Amino acid sequence: MALTQKEIEHIALLARLDLSNEEKEKCANELSAILDYIDQLQEVNTSGVSYEYQVEGLVNVLDHDEVVVCDEDTRMRILAAMPDRAGDLLRVKGIFS
């Protein structure tokens, strides 16, 4: 199944990925080859087979609804990892122009 340039651009937008024009073309070819391989799944009769998102059989694993505070060292490391901040606040670019 061949993907069009327009489809690739749409997926790249959904994935929030900047791709160069050259890469878009390469990506279209590579994804098409992989999708052709994956298409063998359509041969399998799965009528009556449930689809679950895990194989463990765990059901409703819940945690106590409690706030757990981290220690000061951890807090400082989290702050230090921010690429752009003002004091203890994370700074982001404006969403509306």
Next chain:
Amino acid sequence: MPFHQLTIREVHEGLVQKKFSATDVVQSCLEHIEKNDGHIHAFLDVHGASALEHARVVDEKIAKGAEIGVLEGVPIAVKDNMLLAGTRTTAGSKILESYIASYDATVIAKLKKEGAIVIGKTNMDEFAMGSSTENSAFGPTKNPWDTDRVPGGSSGGSAAAVCADECIAALGSDTGGSIRQPASLCGVVGLKPTYGAVSRYGLIAMASSLDQIGPFAKTVEDAAILFDAIKGADAHDSSSATASLQPTLPSLKESVAGMKIGVPKEYFIEGMDEDVSRTVRDALEVLKKEGAELIDIELPHTSYALSVYYVIMPAEVSANLARLDGIRYGRQASDAKDLAETYRRSRGEGFGPETRRRIMLGTYALAAGYYDAYYKKAQSVRQLVRRDFDNAFRSVDCIVTPTSPTPAFLLGEKTSDPLAMYLADIFTVSANIAGVPGLVVPCGFVSRGESRLPVGLQFLGRHFDEETVLRAGHAYESATEWHTQKSPLS
């Protein structure tokens, strides 16, 4: 024998008998890394100073006559996708090139509690995506048996570090074969535990329903020691097993006499390397001689497992890696004009080609209009792959297969063809799809030109029955001497 070549068991006994100190062992590993790692690039960061400091504390404890645990003072290498608070953790990616982990992964906390010494962080394919470690943003790792060849991947750094005796043992992670395939290609022991047996808290997520942390070791016993230390339920990982798991070590030395071992015909396929096939068949004879009963079985959906994997894995990758947006941590693109451009450019510039490819594939598979045809279909076939195993385990105790269709391939051999690279995982992905444990044990060598290249035997078991695969692997290992062979860089 130089200290860096020792096993966990040997280090422990030596420390207890005061034949040498923990500092001697750490020093020996550090010197060997210094001398050797330029040839193979197994490590991204070596934590020399903290390892020596830790060793000094252990030595003081021993000098005072205190008892020590089996992992106490043992230098362990850790794949660079597990967080170690206050140190760099890159996941092999440029986007996390200078990221300092803010907390300890549960496995790290457990290793610390046992007194093990983290000697450094090992190289890996970016975000664990690859089968050769060539997708690392920091350059490939090379196979200690032949440095023109790959060590396998994605935990290639950990496998090569253990193989070349740059550490005593290591941790890796396995999403589609990333512990077992490099263990096979480097000739070391590797265990992918049952999904849920080991907490994934603090493991940088690739595909959450498939990822599992496990040990690399020089012997099956060492793998069992390390597995027993890191396993168990964890409140921070809701998918970790709720049942308490018994230690695997005590029953390790029982024989395989009377054990029913399944041999699935779907794993002995055309196109597989003939030398590898012969080596694995010879290994089956050894198990038979040890008293195991070999039974032909069928796992009919095996040929679909890789397709299932290449839908579910990229879908989960695209969701998990959405958090890497250049805002809260990691590399942020400079001079973007708005938030949307910050996201697009931080990700476009920060991720390597394979990561971008899998994010695109996963985003496509989850997009409206394709979800039913790909993702839902793959989840249904996944249940069929799992049922194959459930059926097989009604008549056998474990299953034995080859690990990789070929020995270590040449650097660059498969980098231009993603699909060819994906096929390297054809014998390992089923275990992740079904969630069952898999152990790889060295089972011989094949010749390629001047080089001898290792081959690994894979044991698959029932959910949470690591004990049986470790016991079978241990029996095989005890009957052979492949695991004692040292690479030229050991």
